[in-house]
Amino acid sequence: MSTKKFTIGCPSCGVTQEVELHESINVQSNPELKQALLENRLNRVTCSDCEANFRIDMPLLYSDPEHELMVHWIPETKQVSCDQIIEDFDRSLEEINQILPKDITPPTVFLSNGTLSSTGIKKLFLWTIPSIFAFIR
Ligand SMILES: [Zn+2]
Numbered sequence: 001m002s003t004k005k006f007t008i009g010c011p012s013c014g015v016t017q018e019v020e021l022h023e024s025i026n027v028q029s030n031p032e033l034k035q036a037l038l039e040n041r042l043n044r045v046t047c048s049d050c051e052a053n054f055r056i057d058m059p060l061l062y063s064d065p066e067h068e069l070m071v072h073w074i075p076e077t078k079q080v081s082c083d084q085i086i087e088d089f090d091r092s093l094e095e096i097n098q099i100l101p102k103d104i105t106p107p108t109v110f111l112s113n114g115t116l117s118s119t120g121i122k123k124l125f126l127w128t129i130p131s132i133f134a135f136i137r
Helices: 031-038 082-099 119-124
Strands: 002-009 016-026 044-046 053-055 060-064 069-075 109-113 131-136
Antiparallel strands (some): 002 016, 069 131
16 A cells, blocks of 8 residues: 655635545555545545535556455646556566566556456446556456
């Protein structure tokens, strides 16, 4: 699990505040974070001034070692398009394959967009906005 501090501006009144948000979660060691994700409570902020409650959409690494599942969720934003995400992803995948020792089998990785057929993941990210998911197994 890793969190990081960010300075966030309230979309309602514009007041800025420093908040701690999750960049990655391990649902085996922190099952309560999976619950928070399912209930749309993860990375939510309540404005210290006007009390508006909003979700911060930022990349999240979801890891479930018990089920050998890792999902890198990347939301599409005004600044970053899906095409840009795929391009960046392809580039990092190439880099990983280049530095990986020859005797190690590279992980199986596939990309999917927001319309997922895998029910479990769909349920997890039900509230999602247009996104790219990278599955790493
Ligand atoms: Zn506010």
